[in-house]
Amino acid sequence: MLELTRVTAGYDPRDPVLREASLSIAVGEAVGLLGPSGCGKSTLARVAALLHRPYAGTVVLDGEPVRGWRHAAPRAQRTAVGVVFQQPRLAADPRLTLREIIAQPLRATGRRAQVPDRLAELAPSVGLTDELLGRRPHEVSDGQLQRACLARALVLRPRWLICDEMTAMLDASTTAALVAVVESYRRESGAGLLAVGHDRVLLERWCDRTVGWRECFEPGVPQEAVGPTG
Known part of the structure; x- marks a missing residue:
């Protein structure tokens, strides 16, 4: 299980990108996280991938609490997660x-x-x-x-794969090819998937379930779309 509970995170502690967001993914499950640009879903994905330390909240990976992010994370946890970002030229x-x-x-x-x-x-x-x-x-x-x-x-x-708008810059044929690669890997390995995007049709075809961005928050916790960093 990959569990994020009441995560608050961002790039300025005085003005977090997201507040008290929660999301869970079962072993072998594909979950789509749907939301508009700038709402904070990519920040949540980076927290899930152990690439961004939250200000508050907990992340539990395969039953073990995460206490370190990026190179400070234990190797066993760090290597359990594979990540594909939206813009390959910034990631390579x-x-x-x-x-x-x-x-x-x-x-x-x-x-x-x-x-x-x-x-x-x-x-x-x-x-x-x-x-x-x-x-x-x-x-x-x-x-x-x-x-x-x-x-x-x-x-x-990896046992977990985070695809943060992996196909947003791709044509339809390349999108289909890469989704097929991910699904083939998941069938063979039993890996869990978090697919982040704003294309409802793609996520609903691809994933076992799709979570709307606002479903990650408890009632009464205000969330407002912020800048493009989210």
Whole structure:
């Protein structure tokens, strides 16, 4: 279970992006989080991915409370979550080839020996040829780069996958292809999924259940749309 309880978070403690938000995802479940741009759903997704420390509230991952975020999180928790962001060009080091981008988590966790095998498995599944793997981000399309970012998110075989508007910048065919990759991985691994977006049709087709943004809050807790950082 991935449980977020009464999470308050943001980028200025005097003016949080979200206040007392709660959300839970069962093992193997796909949950869609639906809301307009700027409402704070991406901030909640970053908290769930252990990338953003909340001001208040709790996060429990596989029965263990989370007490550290980013590099301060225990490796077992940090590597249990894979993340795909909306804008691949902001999420990928422009100096690296797609092959190196995918391999980053393996190298960072001392698993260099697994790089050839995992690349051989993942590259075809996300639709990347050996020639594309040798290119750098400026030499490929947004869709090709997002394919590499998805492969990077899967390379450590995470138990949880956070897709934060993963398909927002992609055409329909690439969207369908990447959703199919995620669903194939989930069937094989039993991983849970949090898919964040503002496309109700996509989320309802993709996920077991879709949660409207305001459903994350207890009655009486005011939530207002804030700037584009959310």
